[in-house]
Amino acid sequence: MSQKEELLNRIRKxxxxxxxxxxxxxxxxxxxxxxxxxxxxxxxxxxxxxxLQPGEExxxxxxxxHPDAQRIASNLPQIRCAxxxxxxxxxxxxLDGTDVAIxxxxxxxxxxxxxxxxxxxxxxxxxxxPTALVILLQKEEIVSNMYEAYRRLAAQQSDYxxxxxxxxxxKTADIEQALVFGAHGPMRVTxxxxx
Amino acid sequence: xxxxHAETATRFLADRAEEKWHDETLWMVRAKRDKxxxxxxxxxxxxxxxxxxxxxxxxxxxxxxxxxxxHATANGAIVHWAKDAEEHNAIVEQILQQHQAKVMIxxxxxxxxxxxxNAYLMEKGYDIIESDLGERILQWMHKHPSHIVMPAxxxxxxxxxxxxxxxxxxxxxxxxxxxLTHAVRKDMRQKFLTADVAMTGANFAVASTGEIVxxxxxxxxxxxxxxxxxxxxxxxxxxxxxxxxxxxxxxxxLARSGTGQPSTAYTAHYRKPMNGxxxxxxxxxxxxxxxLGNPEHFRTLNCIRCGQCMNTCPVYRRSGGYSYTxxxxxxxxxxxxxxxDPKQYADxxxxxxxxxxxxxxxxxxxxxxxxxYRWRQQLDSLGKANPTKKLMSQGMKYLMERxxxxxxxxxxxxxxxxxxxxxxxxxxxxxxxxxxxPRFAKQSFNEMWKKNQVQK
Numbered sequence: 299m300s301q302k303e304e305l306l307n308r309i310r311k312x313x314x315x316x317x318x319x320x321x322x323x324x325x326x327x328x329x330x331x332x333x334x335x336x337x338x339x340x341x342x343x344x345x346x347x348x349x350l351q352p353g354e355e356x357x358x359x360x361x362x363x364h365p366d367a368q369r370i371a372s373n374l375p376q377i378r379c380a381x382x383x384x385x386x387x388x389x390x391x392x393l394d395g396t397d398v399a400i401x402x403x404x405x406x407x408x409x410x411x412x413x414x415x416x417x418x419x420x421x422x423x424x425x426x427x428p429t430a431l432v433i434l435l436q437k438e439e440i441v442s443n444m445y446e447a448y449r450r451l452a453a454q455q456s457d458y459x460x461x462x463x464x465x466x467x468x469k470t471a472d473i474e475q476a477l478v479f480g481a482h483g484p485m486r487v488t489x490x491x492x493x
Numbered sequence: 494x495x496x497x498h499a500e501t502a503t504r505f506l507a508d509r510a511e512e513k514w515h516d517e518t519l520w521m522v523r524a525k526r527d528k529x530x531x532x533x534x535x536x537x538x539x540x541x542x543x544x545x546x547x548x549x550x551x552x553x554x555x556x557x558x559x560x561x562x563x564h565a566t567a568n569g570a571i572v573h574w575a576k577d578a579e580e581h582n583a584i585v586e587q588i589l590q591q592h593q594a595k596v597m598i599x600x601x602x603x604x605x606x607x608x609x610x611n612a613y614l615m616e617k618g619y620d621i622i623e624s625d626l627g628e629r630i631l632q633w634m635h636k637h638p639s640h641i642v643m644p645a646x647x648x649x650x651x652x653x654x655x656x657x658x659x660x661x662x663x664x665x666x667x668x669x670x671x672x673l674t675h676a677v678r679k680d681m682r683q684k685f686l687t688a689d690v691a692m693t694g695a696n697f698a699v700a701s702t703g704e705i706v707x708x709x710x711x712x713x714x715x716x717x718x719x720x721x722x723x724x725x726x727x728x729x730x731x732x733x734x735x736x737x738x739x740x741x742x743x744x745x746x747l748a749r750s751g752t753g754q755p756s757t758a759y760t761a762h763y764r765k766p767m768n769g770x771x772x773x774x775x776x777x778x779x780x781x782x783x784x785l786g787n788p789e790h791f792r793t794l795n796c797i798r799c800g801q802c803m804n805t806c807p808v809y810r811r812s813g814g815y816s817y818t819x820x821x822x823x824x825x826x827x828x829x830x831x832x833x834d835p836k837q838y839a840d841x842x843x844x845x846x847x848x849x850x851x852x853x854x855x856x857x858x859x860x861x862x863x864x865x866y867r868w869r870q871q872l873d874s875l876g877k878a879n880p881t882k883k884l885m886s887q888g889m890k891y892l893m894e895r896x897x898x899x900x901x902x903x904x905x906x907x908x909x910x911x912x913x914x915x916x917x918x919x920x921x922x923x924x925x926x927x928x929x930x931p932r933f934a935k936q937s938f939n940e941m942w943k944k945n946q947v948q949k
Contacts, residue, residue, distance in 0.1 A: 300574075301574045301575075301576065301580075302562075302574040304576065305574050305576055305730075305776075305778055305782070306555040306558065306559065308576075308778070308782045309554050309555040309558070309730075309778075309782050309785060310555045311786075312782050312783065312785040312786030313552055313554065313555070313785055313786070314552075314785075314786060314788055314791065315552065316552040316553065317545065317548035317549045317552045318545075318549060319545075319546070319549040319735065320541075320542050320545035320546060320549070322542060322546075322738045322739065322741075322742065324535060324538055324539075324542065325534075325535060326533075326535050327532075327533055327534055327535065339755065343754075343755070343758070390719055390720055390768070391686050391720060394682065394686060409745075409755050409756075410754075410755035410756035411755070412756060412760070417767065420768065421719065421767075421768065422715065422719055422767060423716070423719035423720065425715070426712050426715050426716045426719060427716070427719070443745065444741050444744045444745050444756065445741040445742070445745060446741075447741065448737045448738055448740050448741035448744070449737075449738055449741060451737050452736065452737040452738055458762070458764060459764055459765035459766070459767045460761070460762065460763055460764060460765070460767060461761075461762045461764070462715065462759055462760065462761040462762065463744075463756065463759070463760040463761075464758065464759055465755070465756055465757070465758050465759075466758055467758065468710070468711055468712040468758055468759075469710050469711070469758055470626045470627075470674055470710060470711050471643075471710075471752075472625070472626040472627035472630065472643070472644070472645055472674075473626070473630070473645070473648075473650050473653055473670040473673060473674065474518075474649065474650045474670060475518050475521075475522075475643070475646070476650070476670035476671075478670050478671045478674040478675075480674070480675065480678060481626060481674060481678060481710070481711035481712065481713065482624065482678055482681060482682075482685070482711050482712050482713045482716045483711070483712030483715070483716060483758075483759070484712075
């Protein structure tokens with residue numbers, strides 16, 4: 299008998315009473331003004347949100363946010379201020395030293411200021427290695443909470459090798475519960491809300 | 494006779510300032526949790542659903558694990574099964590050998606702690622690097638976690654600063670958390686880029702998709718898995734949830750319960766290996782299938798390791814994680830220790846006031862306090878009953894069964910009020926240690942009742 303079968307048999311033998319799967323349908327807290335609330339929560343999580351104004355270019359916003367950035371990575375065709383395409387490097391280690399990366403989120407979540415980033419880049423390191431991360435998000439693509447977020451992923455049968463819900467910058471409170479941003483990932487996270 | 498917990502707690506309590514800080518800091522986390530839970534009208538419904546999903550998944554565990562394995566394998570992962578800690582460690586070692594790996598970078602995992610994996614591998618010459626800041630601090634200090642979510646909660650910033658002067662050459666006397674954290678960031682960056690193998694735990698494993706979910710605030714798990722050619726994820730078999738909709742329930746509860754945040758900064762989903770990476774998933778039993786067959790204690794398998802039962806526990810807050818003899822402290826640790834080895838870990842049962850605060854905050858409704866109560870009923874049969882207390886209860890039983898004797902004893906009791914202090918406060922009277930004894934009333938309730946003196 300294989301290790302797996304032995305283990306599964308043991309589980310089956312030890313299972314006492316069986317319980318039914320509950321109905322997961324439920325009422326959840328939703329937000330009247332999702333755009334406004336998303337920005338507020340993201341701020342609480344240590345991130346920032348910028349609403350792209352009519353006539354304004356995304357490049358302008360990025361330049362305004364990061365005037366001193368030297369190495370700017372993006373594989374998005376509309377980002378002209380990028381200095382290189384991160385998908386074209388031979389090894390993800392070459393991404394170390396990236397000042398700013400610009401990536402596209404699929405949707406946002408109000409209750410935790412998160413964005414869903416399924417890996418649409420060659421190296422997922424891009425989401426974690428730059429000093430600052432700029433995330434583009436369409437204003438219309440915001441759900442209220444994680445309950446809705448996962449139902450959306452399930453309904454779309456979304457396929458991804460890797461995906462992350464990211465709420466603001468990397469942080470820690472492991473020294474005396476004092477909050478510090480920039481533990482290992484980006485120090486700064488900005489979500490640009492686009493039409 | 495004191496339990497080991499009481500003895501070590503006494504040492505923790507000797508530093509009053511530290512004890513107060515520990516108590517207040519953890520209570521602050523509990524208060525943050527309350528604020529979070531009250532912000533959601535559906536909070537109690539979420540807890541109920543989480544509990545029901547866990548009861549379902551743990552009672553259909555074999556089927557769900559098979560479903561998980563089928564999907565994970567189709568996704569390109571390699572699934573391993575380990576019946577105990579020994580097999581788990583051997584599997585990890587074998588993977589390291591196959592890749593001629595020397596350095597493994599890992600994120601936080603209570604399971605690897607449970608398996609004693611780091612010590613096992615380091616003895617064999619492997620370099621195991623903990624990448625979570627708290628765990629890294631402990632690794633440098635050769636210490637173990639005192640809390641499952643805030644592992645270094647018992648260590649002060651000055652100690653961290655002094656230690657980092659030695660290991661990282663940080664500025665002398667600088668104990669600023671931001672400065673120290675960024676010094677580790679810089680050092681760890683090189684380790685992330687050069688490690689041979691990455692390891693993570695798993696907060697959840699989704700049967701319907703074959704993916705694992707890892708929650709961190711630091712992003713250390715995701716940085717760690719971004720460069721090496723191999724990722725090993727290890728999970729206790731009860732981490733299974735049926736589907737993505739279930740995740741929607743648990744993810745809403747986990748960080749709100751654990752640290753009072755709406756969610757961790759990163760909720761990462763690992764489904765398929767990327768860029769030619771090898772993705773191994775180890776499913777570990779190590780006693781979990783025995784818990785499954787324990788009618789009084791199988792609900793401990795509902796636990797999602799948020800750590801809130803520690804933060805709310807009046808005993809944990811005032812005695813610290815190291816006062817417990819099992820590697821997981823607090824209410825959940827008391828129970829898991831008893832399930833591991835009741836004779837070895839029975840001392841921890843005294844670390845409970847039966848206030849049931851733990852049961853009331855548990856996001857997956859583990860009946861933690863009630864289980865501790867049930868374990869206590871078995872102390873005598875385990876040969877672990879406190880002889881003094883046993884003698885006292887036998888005396889009380891004798892007295893209670895003889896009303897005239899009982900009433901005489903009651904009449905005489907107020908005499909104690911006039912005894913000199915050394916006769917009341919001495920080593921044999923545990924109740925008189927660290928507190929003032931209440932005074933006996935001049936007359937008993939019974940007497941007052943008979944004399945019609947009781948006001949209705």
